[in-house]
Amino acid sequence: MWLFFICILYFLLKPIGTIYGHNSYTEYQLGNMNIIISVPHGGAMEPEDIPDRDAGCWNANSSSCIFSHDCPPGTVQDFQKCKVATNQDRHVIEVGQTLAKEIRKITKGFFPHVVINHLQRFKMDANREKEEATFGIPQAEEAWEDYMGFMRSAKLHMTEGLIVDIHGQAHPEQWIELGYTISKASLNSGIFSASGSSIQYLANQLGNVTFESLLRGHRSLGKFIEDQNKMYICVPSPTNPSPKNGNYYSGGYITKTFGSQYSGTVDAIQIELPQWVRDIKEIPNFSKALAKAIMNFWQTNYCIHSGHQLLGC
Structure with missing residues (x-):
């Protein structure tokens, strides 16, 4: 009988496998818990x-950009109004992979779903709407659809959960920016609500917990990251509740589309990492600290309200 239960446990906790999109441009590592990286x-x-993506075509009549390599009549390529972001976020794949392994160690066998784009950003941007992301190139559109399909597939494995969207930035503040689709101006003014955030579902489940405590207080991810190492300065957090005059990313397409800002039971947080924590020598230390912080945030907020029914609790 014990052997039977051991076999069942192994089946539940073992890696399910990896699926690749067309031409291996995208990758989906199937997990067995309610977290997606x-x-x-x-x-x-x-x-x-x-x-290569560089700049779209400006339509003066509609005051809008058309993202195409061949500008339609009446439009002109504009590197100011229609410029696109093309910089690679260096070493974020290594961070994501190491983070997944560290979470598995902490949970003694549970591991998150992991979705990765292997194309250079100047070929396809998986954090933008399809037109801007692909410029209408069929191969790029295919890769974009694969990435979004993998995200939807991962969400189908869970009734509730959390998406951690990993990015890199080169802002001079060198802090870790946590995006909840709450704008910089809202954080600075203190005027915000759960209904406008990518963790709206979680906030609604914790009726006795203020949204501010989840966003930048004693139950926030920023607090749990800083608890691991005071050098890992976060915004928002109890020590840095708002960016003030500093740089800050509030969350992009993935956080807005797949988080709970508009609907659903899966939340999302965009994590923008400064260059120094993505240094090859720092990645092992930082990924271990981030894994502990995410699991502390997970256990404190998700496992409590679910009665430990979520996979990974």
Whole structure:
């Protein structure tokens, strides 16, 4: 009988496998818990049959950009109004992979779903709407659809959960920016609500916990990261409740689309990492600290309200 239960436990906790999208441009590592790690901007592949994205076409009549390599009549390529982001977030794939392994160690066998884009960002941007992300190139569109399909598939494995969207930034503050789709201006003014955030579902489940405590107080991810190492300064957090005059990313397409800002029971947080924590020598230490912080945030907030019914609690 004990052997039977051991076999069942092994089946539940063992890795399910890895699925690749077309041409292996995207990757989905199937997990067995209610956490998804998304890494859209760390890719290094540069296929020649996908032209580089640089700038779209400005339509003065509609005051809008058309993202195409061939500008339609009446539009002109504009590197100011229609410029696109193309910089690779270096070493974020290594952070995401190491983070997943560290979470598995902490939970003694549970591991998150991991979705990775392997294309260079100037070929396809997996954190933008389809037109801007692909410029209408079929191979890029295919990769974008694969990435979004993997995210949807991962969400189908869970009734409730959390998406951690890993990015890199080079802001001079060198702090870790946590995006909940709450704007910099709202954080600075203190005027915000759970209904406008990508963790709206979690906030609604914790009726006796203020949203501010989840966002930047004693139950926030920023607090749990800083608890691991005071050098890992976060915004928002109890020590840095708002960016003030500093740089800050509030969350992009993935956080807005797949989080609970508009609907659903899966939340999302965008994590923007400064260059120094993505240094190859720092990645092992930081990933271990981030894993502990995420699991502390998970146990404190998700496992409590679910009665430890979520996978990974």
